[in-house]
Structure formats: structure tokens, C-alpha cells
Amino acid sequence: MKTVAALVRKEIAGRWALLLAAFALGCVPFLLPLLPGPQSTAPAELREASLWTIAAIGSALLAMLLGADLMSRELAERRMGFYFSRPISAGALWTGKLVAAYLVLVAGTTLLILPVLLVDWRHIALGEELRPIVAGVFAGLLLALLAASAIAVLVRARSAWLALDGLAIALTIAISVNTTRRLLAGGALESATLGLVVLGAVAICALFAAHRAALDLGRTDLRAVRRALALRLWALLLPTAAGFAAFGLWVLSPSPQDLAAIWNAHPAPSGPWMEVDGPLRGRFGLAGSFLWQSENDRYFRVHAAGQQSNPNPIVFSGNGKVAAWLESEGGSFTVWTLDLTTAGTAEQAPVKTTASYSARPRAIALSPSGRNLAANVADRWILEDLGGGRILASATASEFVTGVRWQSDDRVRIFSLSGFDDPVVTAAIWDLAPGVRSAAADVHVELHSHPVLKASPDGTHALLHDASGWSLLDVATGARVATFSSRNGAPDPGIPSRQPAFLPDGGLITSREENGQRHLARFDANGGLLRDYDLGAARSVWAGGMTNAHTLLLSLVDSRSSDAEGVFSSRLVSLDLDSGEMRQLGRNTGFPWYGESWTEALQGDAARWCISARGQLLYLDPTAGFVRRLGPPDS
Amino acid sequence: MNTTTLAPAILPASPAPIEIRELSFSYGVKEVLHRVSLVVEAGSVYALLGRNGAGKSSLIRCLLGHQPAASGRARLLGMDSWSERARALARIGVVPEEPDAPPHLDCAALEAFCADLYPSWDSTAVRRRLARFGVPLTTAFGELSKGQKSQALLALALGHSPELLILDDPTLGLDAVARRAVFDELIGELGERGTTVLFASHDMEGIERIADRVGILAAGRLFVDEPLEELRQRFRRINGSATLEPSDLEVLAPLLPQGVRTLAWGREIVVTQFDDREFAPLAARLDLAARAMSLEEIFVVLVGEDAA
Numbered sequence: 010m011k012t013v014a015a016l017v018r019k020e021i022a023g024r025w026a027l028l029l030a031a032f033a034l035g036c037v038p039f040l041l042p043l044l045p046g047p048q049s050t051a052p053a054e055l056r057e058a059s060l061w062t063i064a065a066i067g068s069a070l071l072a073m074l075l076g077a078d079l080m081s082r083e084l085a086e087r088r089m090g091f092y093f094s095r096p097i098s099a100g101a102l103w104t105g106k107l108v109a110a111y112l113v114l115v116a117g118t119t120l121l122i123l124p125v126l127l128v129d130w131r132h133i134a135l136g137e138e139l140r141p142i143v144a145g146v147f148a149g150l151l152l153a154l155l156a157a158s159a160i161a162v163l164v165r166a167r168s169a170w171l172a173l174d175g176l177a178i179a180l181t182i183a184i185s186v187n188t189t190r191r192l193l194a195g196g197a198l199e200s201a202t203l204g205l206v207v208l209g210a211v212a213i214c215a216l217f218a219a220h221r222a223a224l225d226l227g228r229t230d231l232r233a234v235r236r237a238l239a240l241r242l243w244a245l246l247l248p249t250a251a252g253f254a255a256f257g258l259w260v261l262s263p264s265p266q267d268l269a270a271i272w273n274a275h276p277a278p279s280g281p282w283m284e285v286d287g288p289l290r291g292r293f294g295l296a297g298s299f300l301w302q303s304e305n306d307r308y309f310r311v312h313a314a315g316q317q318s319n320p321n322p323i324v325f326s327g328n329g330k331v332a333a334w335l336e337s338e339g340g341s342f343t344v345w346t347l348d349l350t351t352a353g354t355a356e357q358a359p360v361k362t363t364a365s366y367s368a369r370p371r372a373i374a375l376s377p378s379g380r381n382l383a384a385n386v387a388d389r390w391i392l393e394d395l396g397g398g399r400i401l402a403s404a405t406a407s408e409f410v411t412g413v414r415w416q417s418d419d420r421v422r423i424f425s426l427s428g429f430d431d432p433v434v435t436a437a438i439w440d441l442a443p444g445v446r447s448a449a450a451d452v453h454v455e456l457h458s459h460p461v462l463k464a465s466p467d468g469t470h471a472l473l474h475d476a477s478g479w480s481l482l483d484v485a486t487g488a489r490v491a492t493f494s495s496r497n498g499a500p501d502p503g504i505p506s507r508q509p510a511f512l513p514d515g516g517l518i519t520s521r522e523e524n525g526q527r528h529l530a531r532f533d534a535n536g537g538l539l540r541d542y543d544l545g546a547a548r549s550v551w552a553g554g555m556t557n558a559h560t561l562l563l564s565l566v567d568s569r570s571s572d573a574e575g576v577f578s579s580r581l582v583s584l585d586l587d588s589g590e591m592r593q594l595g596r597n598t599g600f601p602w603y604g605e606s607w608t609e610a611l612q613g614d615a616a617r618w619c620i621s622a623r624g625q626l627l628y629l630d631p632t633a634g635f636v637r638r639l640g641p642p643d644s
Numbered sequence: 645m646n647t648t649t650l651a652p653a654i655l656p657a658s659p660a661p662i663e664i665r666e667l668s669f670s671y672g673v674k675e676v677l678h679r680v681s682l683v684v685e686a687g688s689v690y691a692l693l694g695r696n697g698a699g700k701s702s703l704i705r706c707l708l709g710h711q712p713a714a715s716g717r718a719r720l721l722g723m724d725s726w727s728e729r730a731r732a733l734a735r736i737g738v739v740p741e742e743p744d745a746p747p748h749l750d751c752a753a754l755e756a757f758c759a760d761l762y763p764s765w766d767s768t769a770v771r772r773r774l775a776r777f778g779v780p781l782t783t784a785f786g787e788l789s790k791g792q793k794s795q796a797l798l799a800l801a802l803g804h805s806p807e808l809l810i811l812d813d814p815t816l817g818l819d820a821v822a823r824r825a826v827f828d829e830l831i832g833e834l835g836e837r838g839t840t841v842l843f844a845s846h847d848m849e850g851i852e853r854i855a856d857r858v859g860i861l862a863a864g865r866l867f868v869d870e871p872l873e874e875l876r877q878r879f880r881r882i883n884g885s886a887t888l889e890p891s892d893l894e895v896l897a898p899l900l901p902q903g904v905r906t907l908a909w910g911r912e913i914v915v916t917q918f919d920d921r922e923f924a925p926l927a928a929r930l931d932l933a934a935r936a937m938s939l940e941e942i943f944v945v946l947v948g949e950d951a952a
Contacts, residue, residue, distance in 0.1 A: 015760030023748040083746075091745050093710050094738035095761050098730040229710040 012097055016105025017112070024113045027071065031117035034067045035124045053132045060125045068118040072150055075110040076157020080224065084231040085165045099225035107154075107217070114150050152209055155216035159242060162223070166235035177243045184250040188257035195312060199294040200260045208253050215245035263289045265301045265308050270624025271640045272296070276615035280329025282349050283618065284311075285626060285639060298323065300332050300352055303628065303638050307353025311345075312336055324375050325349075327415065331379025333362075333395075335370065342366045344373060344382060346395060363398035372410055376418040383421040383441065385410055390441050392421060401443045408437055411461075414468025419443055422468040422484070426460055434460040436473060438484050465511045470534065472509055472517070479509050481517070481536045491536020493519055510552050512561065513612035520550045527565065531586060542589050544582075553600040554616025556629065559587045562616060564599055576622040595635050597622040659722030661686055661808040661840040662707065667716035669702050676702045678864045679716065684842055684857070689834065691851045691872070691939075692844040694861035695947055700844040701741055703861065704812045707842075708738060721808060734762065737801030739814040741844075743793035747786025751779055751796050755803070762804035773799040777825055791822030798826060802833060809833070809841045816846060823850055830854060848940035858939070862947045872939065879942045880918040880934040884911075895930070898922050902945060914945050 038059040042052035050058070080103070083089045092102050163174045185208055192201035219241035227234030269290040276283040286298035300309045300323065311323055311334050323334045333346045344364040351357045364382055371385040381401065382393050392402040401419060408425030415421050420442040428434050461474035471482040473489070481491040493509055509519040515534040520527060527547035531539045544550060544565060553562035561584045568578040581598045582591050598619045617629040625640035637643055662684035669677040677699045684690040694700045705711045707718045709729030718725040720732040745754055751774055759765040774781060777795035779788065788796060794814045801809060809830075815823045827850045833839055834854060845851045858875055860868035868875070882896065899915035899922060914937070923934055937945070 011760055015757055018760075019746070019749065019753070019757045022753060023746065087742060088744040088746070090705075090708075090710055090740050093729070094708055094733065094740065095758070096730045096734035097761065101730075226712075229705070233711070 012101045013105040013108065016092075016097070016102065017109040020106055020109030021113060024075075024109075027074065027113060028117055028120060031067060031071060031120040032124070034063060035121040037063055038125050039128075053129050056125050056129055057132060060122055064118065064121045067121045068114070068146075068150060069153060071114055071117045072153035073157045075114055076154045077161040079106055079110050079154070079158040079161070080220070080234075081158065081161035081165045081231070084162070084227075084229070084234055087229070089229040093228050099228065100221055103221045103224050107220075110154055111151055114154055115147065118146075118150065148209060148213065152213050152216070155213060155220065158220065159216055159238060162231070162235050162238055166231050168232060168235055170236075170239065174239055174243075177239075177247060181246050181250045184254050188254045191261060192257050195261045195295075197257075197260050197292070197295045200256070200292060203293055204253050204256055208249060211249045212246060215242060215249070219245065260292050260295060263292060263295075263297050263310065265297075265299045265306070265639055267292070268297060268299075268639055269641065271620050271626040272624075274618050274620060274626050275323065275325075276611060276618055277325035277329035277332070277349075278327055278611070278615060279613075280325075280349065281614075282325070282329060282332065282352070283615075284323040284325075284332070287624065287640070298334075300347065300349070301639075302353060305353075309347060309352045309357060309359070324373055326375040326379030327377030328379065331375055333373060333375050333379075333382060335373065336361075337369075338365075340367070342369050344384070344395070346375075346379070362393075362395045364393050364395060372413065374413045374415070374421065376415050376421070378418050381418055383413060390423060392419070392441050392443070402441050404441055412464030412468075412471075414464050414466075416440065416468060422464075424462055424464040424468075424471060426462055434475075436460065436462045436471075438462075438464075438471060438482075463509075463511065465515055465534070466513055467515060470511075470515070472511070479519075491532070493536070512552075513555050513616075514558070518552055518561075520544075529563070529584070540586070540589070542584060542591075544584075544591065547580075551600065553581075553619075554611035556583070556613065556616050559585060561586055562594075562600070562619075562629075574622070581619060594629060595619070595621075595627070598627060598635070658686065659719065660684060661721055662690070662842055663719040663722075664703070664707065665717050667703070667706060667718055668714045669699075669706055669711070670714050675714075676864050677706070677713075680861070680864070680866045681716075682859050682866060682869050684840060686840050687838045688856040689841040689843060689854050691855035691858045692842060692861065693846075693848070693851075693858060693939075693943055693947075694844075696846075698861040698947075699864045700861055701812055704810060704842070704844055708733070708810065734804075735806055736808045736810060737804070737806035739794065739797045739801045739809075739811045741812040741814070741816060743785070743790070743797055745785045745793070745797065745800075748784055750782050750784050751788075751799075752781040754785060754796070754800060755781075758800050758803055764804050766803060766805065770799050770803040773802065773829065776829075791818045791825075794818060795822065795825060795829075798829060802829075805837065806839060809839050809843075811841065811843045811845070813845050813847075815850060823847060826850075827853065848938065848943055852939040855939075860943065860946055868946060875942060876936060876939070878916060878918050879937045879945065880915050880923075881937055881941075882913040882915055882923075882932050882934055884930055884932045895926060916945075 038056040041055050041059050080089070160178075163171060185205075189201050189205060192198075192204065219238050222241050223234045223238035226237040265285055267289050268285065268287045270287045271285055272287040274283055274285045281302045281304055282300055283303070284298065285301050286296060289295050289297045298311045300311060302308070323332055325332050330349050331346055332349055332352075333344055335342045336345055342365065344362045345359050346362055347357065347359045362382075364384065366384065366386045368387050373382060373384045375382055380394065380396055382395050384391050384393070385406070388405055388407040390404050390406050391400060393400050406423065406425065408427035409429065410423060410425045412424035413421060414424070420440055422438065422440050425437050426434055427437060461472070463472040465471065469484055470490075471484055473480050473482055479493040480489040482488070483490045509517050511517060512531075516539070517532040517534075517536065519530050519532075521530070522528070525546055527544040527550055529542040529544055529550065531542070533539055544563070547565035547567060549566045551564040551566070553564065555561050563582050563584055564579050565582060566577050566579045571577050576597055579597055579599070580593050581595045582593050584591050598621045600619060619627045619629065619635065621627055621640075623641055625637045625643075627635040628638050630636050660683045662682070664680055664682050666679045666681055667677055668675065668679055680699075680703060682690070692700050692703070702711075706713045707720065707725055709725045712726055721735055723732040725732065749757070755767060755770050759767055771781070774796060777792070777799065779792045779796045779799070785793065785796065798814060815826050818826070830841070831854060834841065841854070843851055843855065852872070855872045858868060858870065858872050859866050880899075882901075896913060896915060898917070899919060900917040902914040902916060904911055904913050918934065923932075926932060927934065
């Protein structure tokens with residue numbers, strides 16, 4: 010220890026000039042406001058802006074200078090014998106030299122920022138959040154110091170192997186940068202950060218150990234030091250970089266079976282495919298979004314843009330044969346499609362379409378055949394031919410979209426609300442088709458409070474709500490064909506389950522509470538009452554899909570408040586619409602899809618999917634009941 | 645009154661300060677040292693001689709653990725010079741061929757640095773030596789003259805009163821005054837403390853005054869390793885009033901003559917195994933005279949251009 014301290018003192022003694030130079034460079038920001046030219050920025054802001062640039066450049070230069078001088082210079086000038094002719098071990102020599110150089114580097118970096126910091130400390134934000142950044146900077150400086158030393162040794166030795174060293178450096182950097190880029194592009198920010206931290210830590214340890222071993226084995230001989238350094242450095246760094254690349258590949262190639270829980274599941278309206286997403290097991294906060302087919306576990310991972318903020322990142326065509334999603338690329342958002350008949354096989358080939366937007370679309374929807382796409386971008390609706398790459402129609406529309414229903418492959422009906430800042434909100438239903446914004450279904454209705462607009466599955470009817478209650482609108486004529494009294498379904502906008510909802514067959518249901526009992530009323534497509542069902546005691550009811558023409562799934566919520574894990578106690582039941590018979594299927598299990606206005610109500614097999622409170626994706630088997638298909642195993 | 649009788653302790657024999665066995669070293673495919681063996685006994689001064697490129701510095705670098713031997717071993721004060729280098733060097737002083745101290749530090753800083761490395765450091769003695777050499781304390785080492793650098797390094801090498809001193813031609817390139825100062829200091833050190841010294845040098849005149857034993861390296865092989873006095877005893881120049889003929893070599897055969905050299909004033913024969921009893925009758929019969937040779941003359945005979 011005494012030897013190391015002596016070495017540190019000796020090394021620092023010769024480097025005062027560097028510290029003075031750093032301090033002088035740190036004073037440069039004070040000169041900038043004195044420069045001639047227009048000064049639109051306040052001097053303090055100008056100083057702060059230049060401070061970090063000067064600190065970054067200055068500390069990098071300092072690291073390179075000190076690193077290059079760490080041991081290669083004395084080796085090249087044959088002066089290392091001075092230390093090796095004295096009772097100094099190679100380890101102590103290396104440690105002493107490194108500690109001294111690092112202390113000078115840290116002191117120099119501090120002196121670079123100190124003058125401005127002392128004067129402008131009130132203006133410069135130095136909060137708690139800076140701690141990891143400061144730690145990262147100091148670790149980065151150490152890495153830069155060690156790397157500069159290694160490069161200086163490799164270069165100064167003038168070995169014939171220098172080209173190979175250069176190749177190894179280039180390979181290590183290329184692998185690391187490429188892996189980081191791929192991880193960031195895949196949304197794996199935490200994995201990229203973790204990988205870089207580990208890679209940096211390993212690089213620091215490898216450089217430290219390789220230098221120490223090189224000095225111990227090569228001692229005063231530069232070429233022997235170079236040989237020992239290069240062998241150990243590349244033996245440690247190349248496998249680590251390869252390990253990082255493998256880690257990146259592993260992180261970015263999860264399967265649906267790796268989903269730790271299911272956040273959302275979105276079955277295609279028809280066909281076996283569905284979209285599932287959720288957090289991935291052991292992948293450091295990364296979430297995955299998949300197109301998945303439960304029958305044979307075929308899947309395709311989608312790198313959908315903003316999958317957690319966008320409630321519906323993947324859309325299906327009505328025939329269930331095409332899926333589309335958005336990927337962000339350099340600030341723009343591009344639509345990708347996948348032919349689901351080939352998905353999950355070797356022939357699968359996602360297609361980057363010509364549909365690309367500078368702003369994130371609020372919504373996209375595929376036509377029934379999957380040939381055309383409707384997108385709501387900024388204040389515009391665009392109808393595009395994905396195969397031909399042509400825009401079929403475009404219309405300005407700044408409304409809040411509540412539903413999109415395709416009337417045919419090249420005609421889409423938009424359900425929207427506008428004027429939320431005004432006393433009167435307008436519900437608008439209109440068609441977008443080749444030509445101009447169509448007036449064929451151009452309906453405008455004024456809503457005065459609690460405005461709600463819902464589209465029927467085929468888009469021919471809409472449910473409207475305002476202060477006067479709920480009414481059913483015929484889109485073709487714009488006439489209100491039915492209203493719902495409080496007897497049939499008291500409006501209660503705060504509890505969505507009490508709102509009327511469309512069933513897949515175009516019919517309607519509403520719920521109400523009478524004498525502590527929950528009742529469900531069923532109406533035909535024109536609002537005529539068909540039947541009233543007594544559901545028993547329940548706080549509220551959520552409607553699911555119809556597994557067949559006469560079976561409706563319902564979720565009955567029993568409790569007023571959630572438990573410690575945020576779960577409301579509920580029962581999932583099937584209701585036979587013909588007989589009124591109710592059968593309990595499970596507890597604390599909900600319906601996986603979302604955006605009931607956006608998504609057409611599901612029926613058949615697509616309606617059999619549910620998500621348990623634990624995040625399991627369950628399939629309602631007609632004979633076996635609920636079967637877990639994805640998510641955490643049964644406890 | 646109880647008395648205790650102490651049994652005489654059986655102490656292990658102290659290891660020789662320097663012990664080199666079968667040491668070989670190569671630069672790539674070129675063998676620089678070939679199975680060199682030598683021992684420097686405690687308290688002796690060993691002069692390691694050889695022409696430029698003979699392998700002296702390579703041998704010393706191996707001995708100091710600066711570079712690993714290809715085979716064989718070297719021990720310093722009983723310790724392996726490669727694996728126990730740092731421990732051994734705590735008791736050894738070294739002066740290199742090329743002054744290698746950090747050029748930006750002055751002698752005061754160098755002295756202070758070395759003081760932290762050795763427990764038995766004597767700052768006063770070092771500063772006294774530097775003053776005696778006339779080396780300024782506050783001048784950067786890089787700005788000192790070649791002679792001052794060597795003197796400064798010698799002062800530092802002696803600062804911890806080493807048991808062993810290893811000098812790799814420290815007087816190379818020095819003027820006569822500086823050379824003399826170095827040797828005077830060494831003589832003083834030897835006289836006071838009896839330090840063991842390994843001295844590689846080209847300065848035959850200087851080293852002849854202090855060496856006990858001589859080793860001569862040529863082409864990586866140590867082909868002379870004997871006490872200086874014996875070496876001087878067995879080498880003689882034989883001159884005769886009459887012209888010496890090659891046939892006379894046969895007469896002098898028992899003395900192992902090296903050959904007949906023709907000089908401006910006549911001819912001479914150098915014998916390498918001089919024996920007074922053998923030579924006396926020959927000298928009388930052939931009118932020959934034997935003259936003692938200096939170490940430099942012996943060295944030239946052994947490794948000079950004419951050496952066989």
C-alpha cells in the first residue's frame with residue numbers, strides 16, 4: 010500500500026500542468042459572451058450550454074492524453090526498468106499508475122466544470138437524478154483512460170499483429186453498437202442499458218486485468234507487454250461482446266410462452282389468429298406483442314410502435330387473413346402487414362407497405378379483405394390501397410373517433426364526436442370512399458352532456474347518449490328509432506356496464522338494478538324489447554361475446570372495491586338467451602379485448618378467450634371449461 | 645546458580661548473492677545467452693566483461709527479472725529472480741546502463757520516492773553523496789548530464805545500504821572525471837560495508853582496481869569465470885631478444901601459447917597458462933622475458949578480432 014501511495018504521489022507530481030490546463034479550459038465559457046456578434050442568449054445560459062460541451066471534449070482529451078501516457082510511453086522509451094529494478098511489484102506499479110492517472114482525470118474533469126459551477130450554481134440543475142449520470146461519467150472516464158492506454162501500447166509496439174488488433178477492436182465495437190441499436194429498436198431499453206453497463210464493467214475489468222498481467226509478464230519489454238495485453242484483452246472482450254450479442258438475440262426473440270402475464274388479447278374477428286401482449290419473463294422490463302395461433306403455437310413477434318400507449322396496435326382484416334401494425338422508423342410511422350396464412354412458418358414475410366406517416370396515427374383499420382387501410386393521422390382520414398400503394402380517399406376530420414365500420418372494401422364509416430370544448434358536442438357519422446368525403450351517411454346530432462356514441466357491428470345503427478338518455482339511431486336516415494327509458498336501462502355514464510351495448514347479432518342489451526337484483530334487458534336491432542333476465546345480486550355487469558347464437562358471456566362484479574392486488578371480486582357466467590339459464594364458469598376472470606366501440610363484438614371461437622386476474626390467457630373449452638393457454642402457470 | 649549451556653547452533657549456509665544456472669535467453673529465434681552459469685560469492689566484486697552484443701545486458705535483465713529466461717534459472721540472495729523479484733530487490737541496488745529515472749522529477753523527488761520503497765533508506769547519506777558528486781537536487785533528472793545521471797542513480801542505488809549491487813556499465817560514455825568519481829564511490833562503499841557487486845563494464849582499467857573475479861561473455865557463452873588474480877597469473881606476454889619463430893610455439897606448448905603476434909618492435913607470444921617453473925629454463929635458453937598483462941590486454945587477447 011505504501012508503495013502504491015508512493016507511486017501515486019510520484020505520478021501526480023508530474024501532471025500539475027494538465028490540471029492547470031483543465032482549469033484554464035473551464036474558464037473559456039466566461040469568454041463566450043464577450044465574443045462579437047448577436048447575443049440573444051443570456052450569459053448564464055450561454056455558459057451553461059457551453060459548459061457541458063467543453064467538459065465532454067476536455068475530459069475525453071484528458072483521458073486520451075493520460076491513457077496514452079499511462080505506461081506505453083515509458084515502455085517505448087525504455088524507462089520501465091526504473092520501477093522493475095526496485096522492490097515494486099507489477100500489480101502495485103499498475104495500480105499506482107492507474108490510480109494516479111484516474112485521480113488526475115477526475116480532478117481535471119472537475120476543474121473543467123468548476124469555474125462555471127461556482128458562478129452559476131443557482132441556474133444549473135444538480136438534482137438527485139444526476140447521480141447515475143455522474144456515476145456513468147466517472148465509469149466512462151475510467152474506461153476511456155484504460156482503452157487509450159491499451160491502444161497506445163498496441164500502436165507504440167509497432168507489431169506486425171497491429172492489423173489483427175485493429176480488427177478485434179473494430180469487431181468488438183461493431184458487435185456492441187449493432188446489438189445496442191437492435192435492442193433499442195426493439196424497445197428493450199432496460200436490456201440495452203443493462204447490457205451496456207455489464208459490457209462496460211467487463212471491459213473495465215478486462216482492461217485492468219490485461220494491463221496488470223501484461224506488465225507482470227512483459228515488464229520492461231514493450232513487445233512482450235503488447236503480446237500479453239492483446240492476448241488477454243481479446244480473450245476477454247471478444248467473448249463478452251459475443252455474449253452481449255447473444256443476449257441481445259435472446260432478449261429480442263421471445264415466444265408467447267415467455268409472456269409472464271397477459272395484458273391484452275385481441276382475437277381476429279374470424280380465423281385462428283389473435284394478438285397477445287404483456288411483460289416478458291426475465292427480459293428486464295421488455296414487453297412483447299405477438300400474433301399467435303393457439304392450435305399449433307405458431308407465432309410472429311410484432312415490433313409494434315408504442316404498444317403500451319396505443320390500445321390497439323395490431324389490427325386484423327375482417328376475414329382474419331391479414332394483420333397490420335405500425336412500426337416507427339426514424340421519426341415516421343410505417344404500416345407493416347403480414348399474410349396470416351403464412352405466419353409462423355418459414356414462408357412468412359412481413360411486408361413494409363408504402364403507407365407511412367410523419368405523425369403517429371390515432372387509429373388504423375384494415376378493410377374486410379385486408380387490401381385497403383384506413384388511417385386517422387393528425388386531422389385527416391386517409392384510405393389507402395396497400396397493394397397498389399395508392400391513396401384512394403382523404404378527408405379532413407379533427408373529431409374524436411369512437412368507431413370505424415367497413416361497409417365494403419373501399420368504403421369505411423367513421424363514427425366520431427367533435428366540439429368537446431363547446432357547450433354542444435356534435436356526433437358525426439360519415440363515410441370515406443374513393444372520391445370525396447361521402448354525404449351518404451353524413452349524420453350530425455347535437456349532444457348536450459355526457460356525450461357517448463357507439464356503433465353497431467355492421468355500422469347501420471348507433472347508440473347515442475346525452476342528457477336526455479340513450480337512443481338508437483338509424484344511420485341511413487338519421488332518425489332516432491328507439492329510446493331507452495330508465496325502466497329499461499337507467500343512464501349512468503359513470504358505470505359503463507350499465508350502458509346499452511350492441512351484441513354481435515346487432516341486438517342490444519342494457520342492465521339495471523331492482524331491489525338489490527341485477528337485471529339484463531335484451532332488445533332487437535330496432536330497439537324492441539325481447540326479454541328481461543334476472544342475474545341475481547351483482548354490483549355491475551360486463552358483457553362479453555357470444556360463443557354461439559344463444560349464449561352470451563357475462564362478468565358479474567360482486568364487490569364494491571378491489572382487493573389488495575386491485576382485483577374486483579367477480580364471476581364469469583354464461584347466459585342462455587333462449588332459456589335464461591345461467592351457468593358459472595369461473596371467478597375473477599375478465600374479457601380480454603378492449604375498446605368496445607373500436608372492436609366489433611366477438612362471436613364464436615373468438616369469444617371464448619378470457620384473462621384471469623393473474624394475467625393468464627384462458628380458453629373456454631366447451632367440455633373442459635377454462636384451460637390455461639398462456640401466462641403464469643396455475644399455482 | 646543455574647547455568648545454561650547453549651548448544652552450538654547449526655546455521656544453514658547463506659545462499660550466494662547471485663546464482664545463475666544453465667540460463668539461456670533468446671530474442672525470437674536468435675539465442676543471445678547459451679546455458680550461462682555463474683556464482684557471485686558474498687562480499688566479492690564480480691566483473692562481467694564482454695564486447696558489445698555479447699549478452700551482458702541480457703544476462704543482467706534476466707538476473708533482475710526484467711525478462712524471463714528461456715531456460716535455466718537465476719537467483720538473487722537465494723530468491724528466484726523472476727517470481728520473487730520485488731522481494732529480492734528490497735536488498736539490492738541497481739544502476740542501469742541507460743539512465744531510466746522519470747525525466748520530469750528532480751533528484752529530491754526521486755530520493756523522496758525511493759525513500760518510501762525501502763525501510764532502511766538513508767536520506768542523509770543519499771543527499772551527501774549527491775552533493776559529493778555535484779549533482780543538483782532541484783534540477784529535473786532529464787536535464788542532468790549523462791555523468792550526473794549515472795551518479796544520481798548510483799547514489800539512489802546505495803541509499804538503502806544494499807547487500808548486493810548490480811551495475812550495468814554505469815560508466816559507459818562518461819568522461820574520465822565522472823568515471824573516477826563513480827569508482828571512488830564504489831571503492832568507499834566496498835571498504836565500508838563489503839557489499840557484493842556484479843559489475844558489467846567496458847571500463848577495464850577502472851574495474852581492474854576493484855574486481856575479485858572476472859567473467860567474460862562472448863557470443864552468449866561465458867567462457868571465462870575465474871578470480872582476477874588467477875587470470876592475471878596465467879596470462880603473460882613472452883618477448884625475446886631474438887626473433888620468435890612459429891616453431892617456438894612448440895617449445896612453449898605447456899604454457900598454452902595463443903600464437904605469434906608480429907609487432908613493430910618484434911614478435912611476441914601470449915601464453916594463457918603461464919607457469920614460472922616451466923618458463924624459467926626456457927627463458928634462460930631462448931633469452932625470453934615474460935611480462936604481466938593488464939585485464940584489458942587479457943580481454944583483447946580473449947575476445948579480440950584475432951582470438952581463435
